[in-house]
Amino acid sequence: MIKYKLLCKNCKKDFDSWFASSNEFEKLKRKKLLTCIICNSAKVEKNLMAPKVINNNLSNNNKEELQKFKDVKKVVKNYQKFIKQNFDYVGNNFAYEARSIHYNNKKKEKGIYGTASKKDLKELKEEGIETQIVPWIEDKSN
Numbered sequence: 001m002i003k004y005k006l007l008c009k010n011c012k013k014d015f016d017s018w019f020a021s022s023n024e025f026e027k028l029k030r031k032k033l034l035t036c037i038i039c040n041s042a043k044v045e046k047n048l049m050a051p052k053v054i055n056n057n058l059s060n061n062n063k064e065e066l067q068k069f070k071d072v073k074k075v076v077k078n079y080q081k082f083i084k085q086n087f088d089y090v091g092n093n094f095a096y097e098a099r100s101i102h103y104n105n106k107k108k109e110k111g112i113y114g115t116a117s118k119k120d121l122k123e124l125k126e127e128g129i130e131t132q133i134v135p136w137i138e139d140k141s142n
């Protein structure tokens, strides 16, 4: 078994996936059977942004880029901290919870955050439920 870090070019989500072999990965990719766990897009690539790659032999230019990346990461982290403190995490139930608040006119002290598929977001929008997509860095990817 081989674990690859994959990146969805569509929604920018990165995730890990296991394959029997590198051949299996190529085969699935060729048949477009490799899809994003979030938005189902077939535009999934091996994630070349793995830390091992960006930390190797950096030119000055790349160091600047890396610093920018770190700055952005810091901003995103602060943003995440704010969301964690002020919103309730509902995980994969985001669409359900958002509808429940919208249709039952439930007044909540806190907003909610979680994950939803592109299809969910589209449907929510059609129902007049406002959502916002935020960049997210998993804590473990430090």
Ligand SMILES: [Zn+2]
Residues within 6 Å of the ligand: 008, 009, 010, 011, 012, 013, 036, 037, 038, 039, 040, 041
């Ligand atoms: Zn995706």
